[in-house]
Amino acid sequence: MNWSEFKNIFNDCKLQGEKIVIHSNLLKTIEFVKNNYRFEILKEIIAVDNGDGTTELTYKLFSPEDSEEVLISINVQNEAESISSIFESAIADEKEIFDLFGIRFNGNPELKRLYMPEDWKGHPLKKDYIENDERLKWNE
Amino acid sequence: MFKDIKYLILSMLTVFKHLFKKPVTLEYPEKRNIPPENFRGKPVVENCKCCGICTRVCPSGAITIDKENKVFKIDLKKCIFCGNCAYYCPHGAIKMSKEYELGTKEKEALVLNYKIGGADERN
C-alpha cells in the first residue's frame, strides 16, 4: 500500500502515527482501499468518544494475501456514512456503535440497538453518560 | 454402500469398547475431591496490618476495613475468589483456604468479619 499514490488521490488526509486521518467521503476511501490494495477484511471498527462531542471512528483493514494492516480514522459528530454495502461485517459493528455511542449510520439495513433493550435511554459508553447508582461509585 | 456399513460397525465397536471401562465420575457427597495445594477457596485473614492494599487490588470491592473498631470485612457475595488480595498482600495476612462449600441459609453469614490485632475470632 503506497502512501504517496493514496495521498494525491485523496488530498485532505494526513498520516498521524500509524493512522490515516481523513475528514470526509469515508465510503469512497474505504471502497478505493479495498479494491485497489486488496484490503479485503475489515477487522473491526473502533469508536472512541473524544469528550468534546465528536467521536473518532477507526477502521482497521487487513489484506490476507500480503498480511498487511492499515488504520483509517475519521472524526464524526453523530452522523456517519455506513459501509455495510462494502463489508457486511460492518452491519454488526455499526449497530454496536449506534447502541453504545449514539452515532446514526445512514445506509445500514437494520440500525437498532444491538445489546441494550429497545427502550434504553442514553448511550452507555459516551463520557457524559451518568449512572445515578451509588453502588457503582465504590472505586472512585 | 459397504464402506458405510464398515464405518458404522467401526463406530459401534468403539462405543462398545467403553462398556467395560471403569467409570471416571466421582460420587460427590460421599467421595470428595481433595483441592490441590494452591486452590483458591474462601479467603481467611489473620494478624492483618490494615495497610489497605487489598482493598485497592480487589476487582469487586469485596474487602472493607474500618480502622476505628478494627473490623476487617470480606463480603463473599461480591468476592470472585480471584486471589488478587492474597497475592498482593505484603504481610501474607490473607490466605485462600481450601474450603469451597460456602452455601448458607442467611445472607449475613456471607459477610465475614475478622477482628484486627489479637485473636481473629469471627462474630
Add this chain to the structure above:
Amino acid sequence: MSKLKLNLGPQHPSTHGVLRLILELDGEKIISCEPDVGYLHRGMEKMAEKLTYIQYLPLVDRIDYLAGFFYSELLCRTVEKALEIELSPRVKAIRVLLLELNRIASHLLWIGAFLMDLGAVSPFFYAFREREIILQYFEKISGQRMMNNYFVFGGVRRDIGYLEDVENFLKILPDKVNDYEKLITENPIFLQRTKGKGVLDKKTAFNFAITGVNLRASGVSLDFRKGDYLYKDFEFTPVVLEEGDSWARYKARVMEIRESAKIAAQALEILKREKSIEQTLINPLTLKLPEGEYFQEIEAPRGLASIYVKSTGDSKPYRLKWRTGSYYSVNLLRKILKGAYLNDAIAISGSLDIILPEVDK
C-alpha cells in the same frame, strides 16, 4: 408462501448460550434469519473504564470462559509492550504451553457440543473426559479450573509445576483423538449431516470478517500465530482445508488439536531446558500506561482476538475495546442459514463454534 416466524429463542439447548435467532420459515426451510444478541452483555468495556489494570485482569478470563488464558494474555501483553518489559524464555514457554492446552480444551468441548447438536450422545462425554484432565491441571497450577487468573503483567503468578501430568496427557491424547476420528469422521450419518452443508466460500468469509478455524477450513491459510512474538521459535503448520463446509470445519479442528499437542510438546522441551524463571513484576498500584493507543492481537480458538487500549496516562484506561471471533460468526449466521432446513441450521450454527459470552462481551 406462508411465512412462519419462529424464535430459536434465548432458552434453547443448542445455541451454546443465550442467542436468539428470529427465523422466518416456509415449512422447514429458512427464508431469513436475524440474530438478536445482548442477553449476556456484562459491559466489559464500560467496566474497564472504571477499574485499574490490575483490578480488570481477573475479569478478563470471563470474556470467553472456555479460553480464559487468551484474553488475560492479551491484556498482559498490552501492558508489557507499553512498559517495554521483556519476558524470559521460560515465561514465554509457560505461556505458550498453557495457551495451547487451553486451545485443546476449548476444541474438545466444541467436539462434544457439536456432536450433541447432531444427536450423538457419547462423544460429548468422551470429549469431557479428556478436557477434565486439562482442567484439573489448570486447577493445580493456577488455583481454579476456568477462571484461572494466572498470567500477571510481566510474567506468571507462580512458577509452573506438575509437568508430568502434562506429559501423561500428551501421551494419551493421540489415541483418544483417533477414537473420535473412528467414531465420527467417517460415520455415514455424520457425513450426510455435514458434507456440503453450510458452505462458506472465501469471498463471504472475507466479507463477514471471519477468522480462525472457520476461515482456514475454507482454504485461506491465515494463522495469526505465525506473526506472534510468543510462537517465534515454535515450528508448526497451520491447518488448511479446502471444502469449507461443516465437515471441513470439524476436520480442521481435530487436526488443530493434534497441531496444538505438538506445540505443547515443544513447549515442554523448552521448559525442561530453561530452569531459571526471572520476571520483573510491576507494582500494580502505581501502574500507569504512558499516553497513547495500543493494539494487540492473538489467535484465539474461535478466531482473531484483539484488544485496543487508549490511555491518557492515568491508572485507568480511557477506552478499551475487545474484538472477538464469535462476534462475527454470529453475524455470518444471517447469510449462511438462508435456505437451510431447520435441523441443518442447528448443525451449521454448531459447526461455527459460537460462544455467546464472546459475542456479548
Add this chain to the structure above:
Amino acid sequence: MNYLYFLYIEFLAKHNIPQLFGDITFYVIPCCIIFAALLIVVLALVLFERKLLGWFTQRKGPNRVGFWGLLQTLADAFKLLCKENITPKGADRFLFNLAPIIIFVPVMVALGLIPYSSEFTFMNFQTNLLIFIVIGAMPVLSILLAGWASNNKYSLFGAMRSVSQILAYELPIAFVILSVAVLASSLNLSQITLAQSSAKGIFGWFGIPCFIGFVIMFICVIAELNRCPFDLPEAESELICGYNTEYSGMRFAIFYLSEYALLFANALLLAVLFLGGYLSPFGKYLSPMIFPPEIGSILVYFEQAFWLFAKSFLIIFVIIWIRATLPRLAAFDLLKFSWACLLPLSILNLFLMVILKYLTGGGYV
C-alpha cells in the same frame, strides 16, 4: 387356557357364584396380569436404558435411589405423579387430554397378542399378526393430536415430522410381515413360532433365511419408535421435546412410559417373528432335564417365557447401543432412505421368500 378356565369356574362354584359371572371375568384376569407385568417391565426398561447409556459413556448411571439404583424409575414416576398438570392457555383442551390416552391403549392390545408360551396366549385368533400393523399406526394419531393441541410451534414441527416419518416406515414393515407370513404360511403368531421349530434350535428360526427382512424390520422398528438415529420428532437439540414439550405431570409420564412400552412390544414382535419366539436356542428345553418330571412340565412354560424375554432384551440392548453411538439423520435424508432404499428392498425380500417357499415345496410347515 381352557384347563385354567375350568379350574376358575370350579373355584367360583365352591363359593356358589353363578357361572355367568365366571365367564365374564375370566378374560379380565389376564388383562390385569398384563397391565401389572407391563408396568414392571417398562420401569425396568427405563432404568436399563439409563444404566446402559451411563456405562457406554463411562458413567455410573442412576445409583442413588434404592440399592444400585433399582427404584430410580419408580421415584421418577412418583415425582411425575405429584407434578401439576399444566394445560397451556391456547391449547385445545379436549384434544390435549385425549392424546396421552390414545397412545397408551394400543400398546396394551399389542402385548395381549404375543404368545408368551405354548399354553399362555390370550388373543389367539387366526390373524393376530395383522393387528400389529394397526398398532404401529396408532401412536401417530396421538402424536399429531399432541403436537397440534399444545399450541406450540416446536410441538407442531415435531408432530409434522413424526407423521411423515412413521408413514414412510410403515410400508416396509407391512411387506416384511407379509414375507414372514409367506414363510410360515399362517398369520397366527403361535403358528409362526411353531413353524420355526422345524429344524434344530437356531437353524429353524426365520432370522436366517429372511435376514434382509430382519434388518429392514429392525431399522423400521427404530424409526417407528422415534428413537435415535431417527428421533426427528423429539430431537432434544432442536425441538426440545417435540410433541410432548407442553405436557407435564402424569400426562408426560404416560407419554414417556408408552414410548418404552411400544419399544418392548415391538422388540417382542421382532423376537417372535425372526428369533423363534419362545423356542429355546438349543432345540430342547432345559427344565425337563434338570428338574423331576412333574415340576419340570410346569417350569417349561416359564422357561419358554424366559427365552422370549431374553431375546427381546437382546434386541433392546442393540437398540440402546445404537442410540449411544449414532447421530441423528437429517429430515430429508430420513424420508429418502425409506422410500428409495427400504421399500424396494422389502419388496425384493418378499419376492425371494416366495421363491424360497416354492423351491422348498412348502418345507417350512
